[in-house]
Each structure stands twice: as C-alpha cells, then as structure tokens.
Amino acid sequence: MAVRVQTDDFDVGAETKVLTKGRTDIGAVVTFTGTVRGNTPDTPISSMTLEHYPGMTETELERVEAEAAARWPLAASLIIHRYGTLKPGDNIVLVITASAHRQAAFQAAEFLMDYLKSRAPFWKKETDDEGRGEWVDARESDDKAAARWQTPSKVIT
C-alpha cells in the first residue's frame, strides 16, 4: 500500500519487483501504465502539463487505495502519478495490484484507475505543435466508468 506523486519517471519492472520480492502468497500481478499520446495526425500534441493540488492529491489517492483494499483481498498495491510537463510517449500514471487470484487483481486495478480519474485532483493541459495550450475536458465516459462501482464517494454535503 503506497502512493507517490512525483515529477520523476517510474519503472514498471522495478516497481513490480519491489512489490513482489520474496512473496509466495501472490498469484497475480496487474499493472496499468497510462502514457501521453500525441504527435499523431489525430492528436498533434507536442507536450502535456499536469497540474495537481498538493496535499489533496495524496489524500485522495490514499483514500482510493484504501477503498480498493477494503473491497478486494489485495496482497500489495501501488499508485504513482506524475505531474509537470511530459512529452508524447512519457509515462503519466502507474497502478499495480497484487492478489492471490487474478480477478481481484484485475478488478482492483480497473477500480483504482476509474476512481482516481474521477477524484484525484489532476488537470491536463495539452500544448499543440504550434504552442497553443488547451485544458483537456473531462470525459463523461470517465464518470460513468467510476459510477459502475456504485460506491458512495467521500463528498462533503
């Protein structure tokens, strides 16, 4: 169980090794890596800048991770999210889940991604190849993806 918010890149292989080293109770490890798309005819993006809300980001990611651990029998988990300016092909986010069985690992990883996409305070600004910056709009499909887990979100009302 760990959460890291950083500008540095991460190494999915190294992080997986650290998480599973010496463990024989793990049967399944799922990793999700989100990367910057761009520089293609469809998406002429030359860079992406991620802004976040220090303090709240860590709180929300820890909450999301604790929620996953409460719902599935996880042996280990990790969330790393980068911020700052990234280029096409660069890593953005890493989620790793480890469990005795594959269904728990898969579901927890999907949940973590859906949930952090709808709750973690990050905002992406894309800069195109002519230097024009534009904030990325939230996708309704991401809210729907989070809603399918039907969990009461922590919200002040």
Place this chain on the structure above:
Amino acid sequence: MAVRVQTDDFDVGAETKVLTKGRTDIGAVVTFTGTVRGNTPDTPISSMTLEHYPGMTETELERVEAEAAARWPLAASLIIHRYGTLKPGDNIVLVITASAHRQAAFQAAEFLMDYLKSRAPFWKKETDDEGRGEWVDARESDDKAAARWQTPSKVIT
C-alpha cells in the same frame, strides 16, 4: 502481436519497453503476471511443473491473441507462457496489452487470461513439501470466466 512458449523467465519491465518503445499512439498498457503460489500454510507447495502440448500451445495462444485483436483496438500485445519446473514466487505467464484507451487494454488482458486458461494446453502438477506430486484440477470458475465473453470457441464437432 507475439506469442512465446519458453522455459526461461521473463522480465515484465523489459518486455513492456520493447512493446511500447517509440510509440506515441499508445495511451494505456496493461500487464498481467501470473506467479506460483506456495510454501504457505494454505498451500504447502515446494514446486510446480508445467507440461504443455508443443505445437498446439502456440496455435491456441496465437488464436487467442488474434481473437483479442479482432475484438479490441489493440496497438500491441504479447503472451509469454513458461513450462517446466518452477518454484513458489516464480513467474508463469505474462500478458501485455496496449491500446489508445484503458478500457480496451484492461478488457483485452482479462479476455486473454480467461481464454488462455480455458484453452491453452498446459497442465500443472504441484509437488508438496514431502515430494508428493498431484495434478491441479481445473477450476469451474475458470470456465465461467471464459464463458462470460460469449465467443464461439474454435472446436471441431
């Protein structure tokens, strides 16, 4: 799109790098690693031997991979399955799926695992700490997991 059946170990980080190197059309990479559990009170397994059907194994894995590529817009995929004698903690199987969007990558990886578990001709024999070997029984839950994709399997009737 590649399939490998081997006794050697694999490195999830290195394989991911090879698959995604220089690509800026990929937004999501999912990896699944299956490992040998054992040497715990619940599962006093000291080793596991995987037998397979050379020739048919490759054919089935390629078929499974092609089926996934037909169902989801995958930018890249990889299946590695080991055979031979393995110890608790050792890697057994690696599946990597890469796509522009995370849902496709997640679903394709789950599909590949469910499908290869019900079709790829591998058989596990567990050896306990007293040297007794026993063939692992197929789990009904694995057939159910494969059935949820509701795809007509390639079967001679």
Place this chain on the structure above:
Amino acid sequence: MTENSKPIKLMYFAWVREKVGRAEEHIEPPEDIATVGDLMGWLKGRGPEYAAAFERADVIRAAIDHTHARSDAPIASAREIAFFPPVTGG
C-alpha cells in the same frame, strides 16, 4: 470580526486559476455566505476576472480542506476551499 468571518484560504486550479489570475488568496466573506454555492456567487461579484472564472459555476468543482464538496456544503468550519474544473488525471 465574528467567529464565522475568520479568513478562509482559497485555492484555484487549472483554467479557474488562469481566469482568476491567481493561484490562492485569503478572503473574509460576509456572514450570510453559508455554502460553497453562496461563496461562488459572492466571488462572481468581485470583478470581471472572477465573473469570467465562475461564469460556468455549474461545471466548477470544489473541495473543503482537501475533500470534495458539493455546492450545498457548509463553509462555516472551512480553513481552505479550492475551486477547479472536473479532474482529468490518470
């Protein structure tokens, strides 16, 4: 100054920050500003940059002391309130 009118730290992110023209500030809203929604309405009246930032108030999200908060959430005990567009991380 009554207890209700102690200064609150406001933080702005993404295009809300760009439109307001600052990342944070301390404010002392009037006592009748009871909720997040009230506060957005009050901020709108503070100048054209605020009016522009909070024009689409329905899409702006808020957090009170690092926790997501709805428009009807009370702000009486808040130390820090943040306003931002829907999140787009991951």
Place this chain on the structure above:
Amino acid sequence: MTENSKPIKLMYFAWVREKVGRAEEHIEPPEDIATVGDLMGWLKGRGPEYAAAFERADVIRAAIDHTHARSDAPIASAREIAFFPPVTGG
C-alpha cells in the same frame, strides 16, 4: 489397409499420459471407429492401463491436429489426436 485405417498418431498428456504409461503411439483403429468418443471407447479395451486412463472419459478432453475437438468429432481425416485432462495453465 483401406484409406480409413491409416495409422493415427495419439498423444497423451498429464495424468492421461501417466495412466496410459506412454506419451505417444501410433494406432490403426477399426473402420467402425468414427468419432473421438468411439476412439476413447475402443482404447479402453486395449488393456488395464487404458481402462484406468479413460475410466472418467467424460472429463477427458481431445484435440484433432492441434484443435480442440468434441466427443462427436469425426476422426476420418485426423493425423494426430491428443487426449488430456481439462487444461490448467495461466
């Protein structure tokens, strides 16, 4: 020898292999053995090791020339037929 009775390569895996006591063999079944199911029935009569291996014939799976085949699949054109327990890889 008629065309139907050309030798077929049989392969056995996992506990089917262990019970039969060999990994592969070539056989020439009689002409009235038309399906995978027929073949399992015929093999059962070849000796106690085959009887033990195919005792639970309903759980044994088969493949014809590297493709999964049901019990009612015809074997007329088969070059290689494999018998094995339900797979447990992954």
